[in-house]
Amino acid sequence: MSRISLELGSGGKSMRDFIAGKILPAFGNRELAGLLDASHLPGGIAFTTDSYVVDPIFFPGGDIGKLAVNGTVNDLVVSGAAPRFLSLGLILEEGLEEADLDRILRSIRTAAAAAGVRIVTGDTKVVRQGQGDKIYINTSGIGKVVAVPRPRSVRPGDRIILTGTLGEHSLAILTARGDFGIEAPVRSDCAPLIFLLPFWKSGVLWMRDITRGGLATILTELAEQAPHPLIIEEESIPLSRAVRAAADLLGIDPLYLACEGRAVAVVPEKKAAAVLAGIRKHPLGRRAAIIGRVDGTTGRPGELLLRTASGGLRLLEPLTSELLPRIC
Amino acid sequence: MRPMNGFRDKRVIAALLEKIAERRRGLTSPVRIMEVCGTHTMTIHRHGLKGLLEAAGVEMVSGPGCPVCITPNEIHEAALGLVTGRENTVLATFGDMTRVPTRRGSLQAAVPARGSEVKVVYSPEESIALARKSPGKDVVFFGVGFETTIPSIAFMAKSAAAERLANYSILSALWLIPPPLKAILESGEVRISGFLYPGHVSAIIGTAPYEFIARDHGFPGAVAGFEPGDILLGILSVLDQIREGKPRVANEYTRVVRQDGNPVARALMAEMLEPMDACWRGLGVIPASGLKLKPALAAFDAESKYGLRIEPRSADLPGCRCGDVLRGLIAPPECPLFSRTCKPDSPYGPCMVSFEGACLVYHKYGAPRP
Numbered sequence: 178m179s180r181i182s183l184e185l186g187s188g189g190k191s192m193r194d195f196i197a198g199k200i201l202p203a204f205g206n207r208e209l210a211g212l213l214d215a216s217h218l219p220g221g222i223a224f225t226t227d228s229y230v231v232d233p234i235f236f237p238g239g240d241i242g243k244l245a246v247n248g249t250v251n252d253l254v255v256s257g258a259a260p261r262f263l264s265l266g267l268i269l270e271e272g273l274e275e276a277d278l279d280r281i282l283r284s285i286r287t288a289a290a291a292a293g294v295r296i297v298t299g300d301t302k303v304v305r306q307g308q309g310d311k312i313y314i315n316t317s318g319i320g321k322v323v324a325v326p327r328p329r330s331v332r333p334g335d336r337i338i339l340t341g342t343l344g345e346h347s348l349a350i351l352t353a354r355g356d357f358g359i360e361a362p363v364r365s366d367c368a369p370l371i372f373l374l375p376f377w378k379s380g381v382l383w384m385r386d387i388t389r390g391g392l393a394t395i396l397t398e399l400a401e402q403a404p405h406p407l408i409i410e411e412e413s414i415p416l417s418r419a420v421r422a423a424a425d426l427l428g429i430d431p432l433y434l435a436c437e438g439r440a441v442a443v444v445p446e447k448k449a450a451a452v453l454a455g456i457r458k459h460p461l462g463r464r465a466a467i468i469g470r471v472d473g474t475t476g477r478p479g480e481l482l483l484r485t486a487s488g489g490l491r492l493l494e495p496l497t498s499e500l501l502p503r504i505c
Numbered sequence: 506m507r508p509m510n511g512f513r514d515k516r517v518i519a520a521l522l523e524k525i526a527e528r529r530r531g532l533t534s535p536v537r538i539m540e541v542c543g544t545h546t547m548t549i550h551r552h553g554l555k556g557l558l559e560a561a562g563v564e565m566v567s568g569p570g571c572p573v574c575i576t577p578n579e580i581h582e583a584a585l586g587l588v589t590g591r592e593n594t595v596l597a598t599f600g601d602m603t604r605v606p607t608r609r610g611s612l613q614a615a616v617p618a619r620g621s622e623v624k625v626v627y628s629p630e631e632s633i634a635l636a637r638k639s640p641g642k643d644v645v646f647f648g649v650g651f652e653t654t655i656p657s658i659a660f661m662a663k664s665a666a667a668e669r670l671a672n673y674s675i676l677s678a679l680w681l682i683p684p685p686l687k688a689i690l691e692s693g694e695v696r697i698s699g700f701l702y703p704g705h706v707s708a709i710i711g712t713a714p715y716e717f718i719a720r721d722h723g724f725p726g727a728v729a730g731f732e733p734g735d736i737l738l739g740i741l742s743v744l745d746q747i748r749e750g751k752p753r754v755a756n757e758y759t760r761v762v763r764q765d766g767n768p769v770a771r772a773l774m775a776e777m778l779e780p781m782d783a784c785w786r787g788l789g790v791i792p793a794s795g796l797k798l799k800p801a802l803a804a805f806d807a808e809s810k811y812g813l814r815i816e817p818r819s820a821d822l823p824g825c826r827c828g829d830v831l832r833g834l835i836a837p838p839e840c841p842l843f844s845r846t847c848k849p850d851s852p853y854g855p856c857m858v859s860f861e862g863a864c865l866v867y868h869k870y871g872a873p874r875p
Contacts, residue, residue, distance in 0.1 A: 191850045357627060412515070428860070430551075487518040487733040489553015492871040497849040 189390050189496035214385065215256035217322055223258030225249060226317040232503040234277065234311055236353035238345070238364030242281035244437060244505055245314040246288035247369050251386040254370045255440055257377055258320030260292060265299040266315035271306045281312065292369035294318070324377035328402040328443075331382055333473030336449035337409060338442045340373065340456055340465045341366065343392055344420040344434030350504050357427060363419040368438030372459040379455065380448035386440045388505060391433035394495040395441060397481045406476035409469030409493075411486045432483075433496050435504050443471065512732030513552075521737040526561035528744040537564045537696060538743055539689075539833055541682065542703030543571035543861025544731055550870035552733045563740060566695070566833045567866075569685045569788065570703055572649045573599070573859035575831055576678040577786045578607040578820045583813045584647045584676055585609050591811070593620040595639065596676075597632035598647035600625045601859045606822060606852055629654075629661045636665070636673035645807045649678040653705040655796060656770035659777040662798055665805050676807035677797060679778065682706045683714045684794035685785060685832075690722045695833040699743035700726035701736065704758045711766030712754045719752040727755040728762050777802065784817030786855070787828025827854035830863050837867040844868050 185195045193212075201209065208216040215225035227249050234241040246263065253260040265285065269278065289296055349365040351357065370386060377384075385395045392414075400407045416424075416431055424431045438461060444452045449467060456462035476482045481493045511517050529536060540546055546567045549555050558565055569575050585607065588596040596612065603612040603623055612623045620642070626632050632646035648658040658675065665673045682703060689695055702715055707728045718724050725746030729739030735758060742755040756762055774796065783795025798806040808815065821828060825847075826840040837843050837856065847853035849865055856862035 189850075194850075483553070485551070485553040486513050486515060487552040487554060487557070488515050488522075489555070489557045490872070491550065491553040491556075494869055494871070 183502045186502065189394060191497065193495075213256055213326075214252035215258060215318070215320065217256070217258075217325065221322045223253055223256050223320040223322050224317070225252040225256065226315065227252060228313065228315040229505060230310070230313050230503050231350065231505050232310060233353050234281065236365055237349045239367035239437070240281055240284050241312060241314055242284035243288045244367055245316045246285055246292060246294070247367055247437060248388070248505060249316040249318040250292040250294060251370045251438070251440070253318050253320035254373055255384040255386050256320075257324035257326050258322050259374055260294045260318055260320045260371065262297045262319045263289065263294050264317040265296050267299070267301045268309055268313040268315075269301065269303045270309040270311050271303055273311050278312070288369070292371055323374060324381070326383045328383045328399055329404065331403045331405065331443050331471045332445070333405050333471050334446040335382065335443050335471040336446055336467045337396070337407065337469040337471070338444055338449065338453055338456065338465060339392065339414065339439065339468045340370075340441070340462045341436075341439045342415045342417045342420065342464050343387065343436060343439065344424070344431045345417060346437045347434040347504060348420055348423050351423075359423060359427070361419045361423055363417065366436050366438040368461050370438065370440055370461070372461060373440055373442070373456070376442070376452050376455060379452050380444055381452065382443045382445065384440050384442040387436040389435050390496045391431070391435060392441060393430075393432040393481070393493045397493060397495045399443070400481040401479055403471060404478055405471050405473060406478055406480040406482060407469060408472045408475055408482040408484060410484045413466055413468045415464040415466050432493065437505065446470075512730070512734035514734070517734055518737065521734065521741060522557055522561055525558070525563060525737060525741055525744060528741065528748060529562035531748055532744070534698070535564065536562060536698050536744065536747070537566050538699050538701055538740060539566045539568045539695070539697045540701040541568040541570045541686065542701075542706065543567075543574070543859065543863070543866075544705070545570070545701055545703065545729065545736060546863050546866050547861055547870075548731050548733065548736060550866045553872070554733055554736065556872045558740070563744075566697060567830065567836070567863035568833055569689070569785065569831045570651070570682065571831070571856065571859050571861040571863070572651055572654070572678070572680055573601045573605060574827060574855040574862050575680060575685075575785045575787070576605075576649050576855070577784050577817070578605075578822075579815050579818060580676070580678050581605050581607045581612070582609050582820070583808075583815050585612060585615055587645055587676070587807070587811060587813070588612065588617045588621050588623055589615050590618060591621060591643070592618045593642050594618065595622055595624050595635060595642045595644045596647055597624045597626045597635055597644060599627070599649065602647060602649060604852060604858045605855045608820060608822065629657045633661050633664060633670070633673060636670055640672060643672050643674070645674050645676050647676045647678070651680050651682055651703075651706050652709040655679050655778070656709065656773050659773050662777045662802055662805050663773070666802060671804070674805050674807040674810045675798065676813070679796040680783065680785070681794050681796065682710070684791045685788055686715075686718060688788055688791045688794075689832055690718065690724065692832075697724070697833065698747060699724055699752075701739045701743070702726055702728040702754070704728060704730045704735070704761060707758065707762045707766065709767045709770050712756055712762070712764050715754045719754055723752050725752040727757045730758040730761060785831075786821065787831040790817055822853060825854040827856040827864070830856050837864040840864070
């Protein structure tokens with residue numbers, strides 16, 4: 178008898194196969210079939226949902242409450258929608274410290290205010306000790322559509338813009354857990370990406386937030402839809418010193434690490450410089466960079482290629498096996 | 506992602522590659538260099554050096570240097586038997602080891618006996634710590650490794666003996682690097698022009714154990730580190746040796762590897778362990794190619810403590826060609842299962858499991874098809 182494995186939640190290929198093979202056939206409809214971060218519904222509305230099971234619930238730079246607001250807000254932003262309303266579902270384990278819950282609720286309130294969303298409906302359940310782990314949160318979000326992402330319209334020469342450094346969220350969780358005995362001066366990048374909304378009007382064709390699976394997995398998903406191969410340059414990818422050092426030490430590839438406040442966007446060549454300059458004006462986009470392009474000459478359609486710092490060229494594959502369970 | 510040092514600097518790499526291409530142009534026969542170590546395979550592919558080297562006329566062949574891969578299935582099956590057959594037994598091992606597929610499944614998918622579990626550890630020290638803090642459980646460390654890891658496993662045996670830690674034992678799969686190289690050369694089935702010797706193993710054993718390869722077999726070789734620049738320096742040295750017709754053991758990793766290696770680590774190994782004829786996946790039984798705990802430590806040797814019978818027969822899954830990959834006979838894409846039946850999320854052989862396994866490396870860091 179086959180059972181559910183942790184790997185199905187990794188955000189990698191196993192999870193996508195699982196969703197395509199199990200979930201889609203059960204409910205298949207036009208909106209769901211796109212498997213987008215949020216679905217566009219009649220009336221110019223975008224709708225999304227996400228559950229948060231991060232362990233530990235408090236980590237440098239955030240907590241499960243802040244994550245639950247920003248994660249859902251960001252799914253709307255990258256789907257071309259201005260976030261408006263959230264629902265809040267709490268699953269609490271018997272024995273959770275009330276002070277911890279208060280701290281999380283305050284954090285949710287602050288994050289919602291910062292992202293300009295209101296929590297308008299909710300639900301609370303308590304499960305017996307051992308049947309859950311302290312607190313799980315589900316948030317659904319509704320936003321107003323401002324643009325329709327067009328991954329199939331990318332053309333050779335279009336630029337790939339990354340809005341900031343990679344991997345701080347993964348490393349912060351790793352540090353907070355004490356895994357590998359690693360201590361690093363790093364805070365999660367967990368943040369709302371609403372500052373990116375105006376750029377849909379400046380020519381952004383496609384945008385995704387970089388969560389589980391990391392930059393490489395998310396760009397392979399674009400590569401599958403785009404009519405031309407994508408190529409990114411290792412040297413152009415911004416990394417903090419802490420992430421670079423930890424990655425070298427542990428042999429972890431930052432291209433597969435999760436963020437909670439970074440996005441990657443594709444912009445036509447002529448508009449790329451202006452969009453980049455605009456993103457860099459915002460404190461969360463200070464280290465934004467053009468990291469690659471849609472390519473007309475190298476590789477084949479469907480491929481994501483990496484030009485390594487050594488000058489070599491290799492294919493990037495989506496993440497297949499779990500790096501860190503329960504990271505968000 | 507800017508390089509941390511000159512060993513990854515694009516200009517340095519380009520200059521080294523140009524030198525390699527120039528040396529190569531002076532040679533008439535094909536140049537195929539075996540990188541013995543799995544971490545070298547990984548670096549070569551991860552940095553895209555494979556294609557750059559091919560363009561310069563140098564073909565790299567992966568060797569047997571992945572401990573998870575060369576450990577034959579019968580040892581993995583013995584570990585499975587322990588955790589599924591004995592109650593209150595904690596089988597502690599490295600993460601890659603839990604995913605190796607055998608006829609009895611993998612450790613990861615096994616259903617342990619009551620009170621038993623498979624526990625992933627990141628270092629041998631963690632396994633002994635588990636035994637200290639859970640006296641009610643029998644902790645078995647399924648320890649696998651080459652000369653790099655063996656000293657720390659030997660130290661676990663020493664500590665357990667000193668503490669009389671009765672609930673701790675080691676199921677060992679300890680492999681030595683020089684003997685399989687000898688076996689590969691003597692079989693004569695692989696065409697190679699020289700070797701890139703592993704950096705970390707050499708930090709322990711030094712350069713002398715490879716001397717026979719130059720002296721008796723006439724093959725050049727170089728010890729190399731793990732940055733792209735290190736690897737290219739090693740390859741350059743091998744090409745120079747071919748050109749001059751003077752094979753030797755060059756050390757291109759002097760910032761880590763001393764000629765005499767690490768005598769303290771070797772003394773610890775000699776104190777706790779003794780050589781054995783070991784059966785390697787793909788290579789079969791090679792004389793004095795493995796190590797086992799000395800008879801005086803039988804109480805800490807899981808094989809004798811639990812009366813395990815591990816017969817050397819290399820029980821590979823039918824159709825799996827990991828053995829041929831490990832001895833450099835085929836490259837991973839030549840296996841009919843590669844990236845089809847056998848993928849990282851559904852591996853059929855260990856070379857698709859380990860982070861140093863040639864098949865996983867080829868799959869994960871594939872070169873763009875021309």
